[in-house]
Structures are given as structure tokens and as C-alpha cells.
Amino acid sequence: MNHVLITGGASGIGAATAQLLADAGSRVSVLDRSGPETAEWWNELPAERRGHWATVDASDATALAKATDEIAADGLTGLVACAGISIKEPFLDSSDDAWAKTMAVNVIGTATACRSAARAMVAAGNGGAIVTVASTVGFGYVAGLGSHYHASKGAIIALTRAMAGELGQHGIRVNAVAPGLVRTPLTEFMRETQGEDVLTLRVPLRAMADPVDVAEAIAFLLSADASMITGHILPIDAGQLSVAGQPLSGFADPTTPRATLSYS
Numbered sequence: 001m002n003h004v005l006i007t008g009g010a011s012g013i014g015a016a017t018a019q020l021l022a023d024a025g026s027r028v029s030v031l032d033r034s035g036p037e038t039a040e041w042w043n044e045l046p047a048e049r050r051g052h053w054a055t056v057d058a059s060d061a062t063a064l065a066k067a068t069d070e071i072a073a074d075g076l077t078g079l080v081a082c083a084g085i086s087i088k089e090p091f092l093d094s095s096d097d098a099w100a101k102t103m104a105v106n107v108i109g110t111a112t113a114c115r116s117a118a119r120a121m122v123a124a125g126n127g128g129a130i131v132t133v134a135s136t137v138g139f140g141y142v143a144g145l146g147s148h149y150h151a152s153k154g155a156i157i158a159l160t161r162a163m164a165g166e167l168g169q170h171g172i173r174v175n176a177v178a179p180g181l182v183r184t185p186l187t188e189f190m191r192e193t194q195g196e197d198v199l200t201l202r203v204p205l206r207a208m209a210d211p212v213d214v215a216e217a218i219a220f221l222l223s224a225d226a227s228m229i230t231g232h233i234l235p236i237d238a239g240q241l242s243v244a245g246q247p248l249s250g251f252a253d254p255t256t257p258r259a260t261l262s263y264s
Contacts, residue, residue, distance in 0.1 A: 001025065001026065001027050001048075002021075002025070002026040002027065002077045002078060002222075003026065003027045003028075003029065003051060003074065003075050003076050003077050003078070004021050004026050004027070004028050004029070004076075004077065004078035004079065004080060004222065005028075005029045005030075005031060005051075005068065005071050005072070005076060005078070005079050005080070005113075005117060006018045006021075006028060006029070006030055006031070006079075006080040006082055007030075007031045007032070007058060007064075007068075007079075007080070007081050007082055007083040007109070007110075007113050008031075008032055008058065008081075008082035008083030008084060008133075009028075009030035009031065009032050009080075009082065010030065010032035010033075010034040010038055010039050011032075011034070011038075011039070011184075011185065012082075012182075012184035012185060012186070012211050013082055013133060013179065013182065013184060013211045013214045013215060013218075014030070014032070014080070014082035014083070015039060015041065015211070016210075016211035016212045016214070016215040017080055017082065017211075017214075017215040017218050017219070018030055018041075018042075019041055019045075019215075020212060020215045020216065020219055021215075021219060021222070022045050022046075022049040022050075024219065025049075026049065026078075027048065027049055027050070027051045028045070028049060028050070028051055029051030029052040029053065029054075029071045029074075030042070030051075030052075030053045030054070031053075031054045031056055031058075031064070031067055031068065031071070031083070031113070032053075032054075032055065032056075032083070033055065033056065033057040033058065033083075034055070035053070035055045036053040036055075051071070051074070052070075052071045052074065054067035054068075054070070054071060058083040058104075058105045058109035058113075059101060059104040059105045059108075059109065061104070061108055061109070061112045064109060064112050064113060064116075065112050065113075065115075065116050068112070068113050068116035068117060069116050069120070072116060072117055072119075072120030072121075073120065075124065076117055076120050076121060076124075076128065077121075077126070077128050077129070078128055078129045078130070078131075078222045079113060079114060079117040079118075079128075079129075079130045079131070080130075080131050080133070080218055080222070081109075081110040081113050081114055081130070081131070081132045081133060082133045083105060083106075083109055083110070083113075084105060084106045084109075084110075084133060084152075084186075085101065085102060085105045085106065085149075086102075086145055086146055086149040086186050087101065087102055087146050087148060087149070088144060088145065088146055088189065089146055091146075091147040094146070094147060094148060098146070098148055099148045102146070102148040102149060102151075102152050103148070103151075103152055103155075106149070106152035106153065106155075106156065107152050107155045107156065107159070110132055110156055110159065111159060114130055114132070114159075114163060114174075117130060118130065118163070118167055118170075118172055121170065121172050122167075122170045122172070126171070127170065127171025127172055127173075128171070128172045128173075129172070129173045129174075129175075129221065129222045129223075129226075130163065130167075130172065130173070130174045130175075131174075131175055131176065131177060131218045131221045131222060132156050132159070132160045132174070132175075132176040132177075133156070133176065133177055133179070133214075133218075134153045134156045134157045134160065134176045134177065134178040134233060135149075135153040135178055135179055135180075136178050136179070136180040136235060136237050136240050136241055137149060137150045137153050137154075138150070138153035138154040138156065138157045138178060138233075139157075139178070139235075139241055140241070144189075144190065153178075156176065157176060157178070157233055160174055160175065160176040160231070160233065161231050161233075164230045164231030165231065168230055168231075173221075173226070173227075173229065173230040174230055174231065175221045175226070175229060175230060175231065175232050175233070175234065176232070176233045176234070177214055177217050177218055177221070177233075177234050177235075177236055178233050178234065178235045178236065178237065178241075179209065179214050179235075179236045179237065180203065180209070180235065180236065180237030180238060180240040180241075181199055181200065181203065181208045181209060181237070181238065181240070182208065182209045182210070182211060182213070182214060182236075183208055183209070183210055183211065184211055187208075191208075196208050200238070202240070203237065203238040203239050203240045203243075204238065204239030204240075204242065204243060205238035205239050206238070207238050208238070209236055209237075209238065213236060214236045217234055217236050221234065
């Protein structure tokens with residue numbers, strides 16, 4: 001039986017992925033800063049599909065590595081590095097603390113979990129698959145999501161490709177999904193302030209994804225059906241990245257003129 005660890009698996013895309021994989025026959029383990037009591041679905045899984053739940057903050061690299069190592073010691077065929085945060089503040093007012101926290105969780109946290117899982121896979125000698133969770137903000141600006149969030153997701157894209165290059169010789173595939181507009185806690189502020197009807201006008205399919213839409217793409221990348229796919233970033237974005245000239249997101253009216261620039 002496949003055994004997949006999902007970081008950030010208590011809610012949103014992580015939880016949808018865990019449930020989808022378990023329904024498909026995999027054993028799933030979760031690492032999250034929230035405990036299993038926050039996820040009713042966890043206790044509803046069949047016992048043989050329910051692996052380990054480690055309550056760890058992804059910003060604590062030492063604790064994260066220890067927990068990942070302990071779970072991986074039970075055998076691991078896949079990892080989904082989904083834990084992430086977004087702090088909403090404009091670049092000019094961005095704080096050192098927000099930069100450090102975002103990078104600690106999104107970049108160092110992803111790298112730490114991937115390194116521990118990959119070491120276990122190499123030691124076992126059976127290969128494996130890793131999927132990281134990037135974002136469309138790794139490709140272009142999306143207003144309101146914070147410059148530190150953009151930088152972290154761009155780093156995850158680069159990290160994914162680097163890991164694919166190094167780990168392929170061990171039979172470990174590494175890919176990423178890059179979600180666009182998804183109904184998760186991360187986009188709640190955008191949905192509440194602008195409304196889905198307005199947000200979805202900015203993507204060709206005029207639709208917002210559910211977490212399960214991203215989970216299905218992750219499940220594919222983990223599966224044998226993707227056995228020749230590594231080093232790729234798969235957008236789940238309703239066509240957002242395929243167009244230019246449309247505002248991708250943001251708080252302001254897209255028709256509002258930009259501030260007048262003056263040069264001395």
C-alpha cells in the first residue's frame with residue numbers, strides 16, 4: 001500500500017488531497033500545526049488508511065524534520081508539501097518578521113520536509129514521488145497577496161526543479177502544482193471583499209476551483225500514470241496564466257488609473 005505524507009494536511013488543499021488519496025487506497029499521514037481533533041474527516045477514515053498525525057508548526061525546521069523522519073521511518077512512497085502561509089501587507093509596509101515567517105514556513109518548511117522524505121526514499125531504494133504546492137503568484141503579480149508570498153512561491157518553483165534534477169537518479173520524481181483561485185482560507189479575504197463573480201471574470205473559464213480540483217492533479221502527479229513526468233509545474237488556474245492584459249486579482253477597481261509618476 002502506498003504511504004503518502006501531506007504537510008499542511010488539516011484543511012484546504014492538504015485535507016482534500018489526504019481524503020482523495022485515502023479513498024483511492026493509499027495510507028495517508030498528516031503533519032500540521034493543528035491537531036487531528038480539528039479534522040472530523042480524519043477519524044472517519046478506515047483504520048488501515050489512517051497513518052500518523054504529527055502536530056508541528058512548519059516554521060520550526062528542527063521539529064518538522066524530526067516529525068517527518070519519524071513518519072518516513074514507517075515507509076514512505078510519496079510526499080505532498082502543502083503547508084504554507086500568506087501575510088497580507090503591501091511591500092512598502094512589509095515587516096522583517098513577515099518576511100522571515102513566510103520564508104520559514106513556505107520555503108524552508110517545504111525544503112525541510114522534502115529533504116527528510118527524499119532521504120528516506122533513497123535509503124529504501126524504491127524511488128518515490130514528491131509534489132510541492134506553488135502558486136500562480138510564482139509566475140506573475142497578484143494584488144493583495146503580499147510580496148513575501150510571491151517570493152516564496154517563486155522559490156518553491158525553483159526548488160522543485162532543482163530537486164527533480166538531483167533526485168531523478170534515485171527514481172524520485174518531483175513536480176509542483178500552481179493553484180490559482182481556489183476556495184480555501186487563503187482566498188477568503190478576496191472572496192469576501194470582491195465576490196467570486198468579480199474574481200472569476202479575470203480567468204478564461206470564469207470559474208474558481210475547489211480544493212479537490214487541485215487534489216486530483218496532485219494525485220495524478222503522485223501516480224504511476226505520471227511515471228515519466230518530473231520537474232514540471234502544473235497550473236490549476238482556470239486559464240489564468242494563458243492570458244495577458246487582464247487584471248489577475250486585487251482589491252482596487254482595475255479601471256483606476258495608476259498614480260502619476262514624477263522624475264526629478
